[in-house]
Amino acid sequence: MRFLFPFFSIFFLFPSCKNVQTVKHNISEESSENPLEIPRLPDAKEIEAIMQEIIDLPELQPFYHPDKPNRLPVVFMRNDVFPYKVNLLKFGERVEFIEPSEQVGHYFLVEEFEIKKDTVEFGLMYDIEGVMVVGNFIRNNRGWRIDDYQLIEKKHVLLPDLKYPYETLDGWLTLTTQPQELLEKLGEPEKIGSKEDWTDAEDVFTRPWHYVSKGIKLTMNYENHDDPMKIYKIEIIKPSELKTSKNIGIGSVRKEVETAYAGMIDEGYSLNDSIIVVRSIYGGIVFKMEIDKVKSICIGEMAE
Incomplete structure (x- = not known):
């Protein structure tokens, strides 16, 4: 079964927000106004550039803490929301993409990446820091540019982790059963x-x-x-x-x-x-x- 939530539902993931920063870029004058122009979806290189710009957003930088143990390389958890294979760099190191079964103490999770004609709506969560950035890109005559975004902080509560394979039924049936x-x-x-x-x-x-x-x-x-x-x-x-x-x-x-x-x-x-x-x-x-x-x-x- 697939869990699909409308973009606005992301905000309900953070009922106790302690800080919200909003940034708006005025680029409407650059947008293509040609009514005959056919909308074009981003290609693989453009998707890669979009993700790179997201992880490089200035407001997100204080939460990386590259000086802390085990914070590098930056890690993303794979999921069906963002199935694209991209090459990203952060702090001079290649960003790693891991499977849900792999255990790490920190990772980014793409909660939303929806492509609609000339827009891309995104939501990126960094749970270890209790922070999420949501926003959208639009395409104009210069390419894909970020339109606006919000960085949302929540009061972070570290929950006990449930390790893979998560559960065992009747003492024997689990995801690792042969x-x-x-x-x-x-x-x-x-x-x-x-x-x-x-x-x-x-x-x-x-x-x-x-x-x-x-x-x-x-x-x-x-x-x-x-x-x-x-x-x-x-x-x-x-x-x-x-x-x-x-x-x-x-x-x-x-x-x-x-x-x-x-x-x-x-x-x-x-x-x-x-x-x-x-x-x-x-x-x-x-x-x-x-x-x-x-x-x-x-x-x-x-x-x-």
Whole structure:
């Protein structure tokens, strides 16, 4: 499932903002006013230049702290919001892009990168510093230029981290469980997806394994057809009786979930009564709720 939020929803991720800096660039006189001109989307080099300009914004520089241990190189977490492969430089070093399964203490996350004709709207979060920058670029007759942006600070609270593979069901089923163990304990899948899908953010193929009678769906992935499969995502629904390491399963009530995962719930994405996100949609656990009871549990990366 893909979580898509309109651009303005980003602001709700920071309900306790302590500082907002707004910068507006007056470039309207440079914009193309030719009504016959066909809108052109940015190419790969232009996307790279846009991202470089974002990370070089003056207001963002005080939050890098290159003098602190383990802050260099600058790191970005890969996700489907920003699937582009770009080469960025910061403090003379190449910016690294890592997978959600990799563990680092600091990273940027692209929350929004939406291309619309002659505009690009962006949102970039640096959680370790409790700061986010949101804004937009527009294309004029000189190329792509930043129009305006805001840097938003929040009162940062360091939450306990939930490490990969995030959770284990019934003491054995997790994202690192090997296919052979799956077959030994669950048997052959009752249904295998009829087609494989390519996941840009991970550069892998995915194909679902369905255990319908057990209420289990496993999304398997592999880079090449000869490679062994790995579990990319686990989803359980009724009639599954599997439970997490904190004894949460299908039918558990909201209070039990909130108590079991206290301090690890992402309030920014848990926006309504129908979903509870533990850690992140880019790597964690999502509990879908119905009438304050757990309807389904998903472990892995949900932002697809």
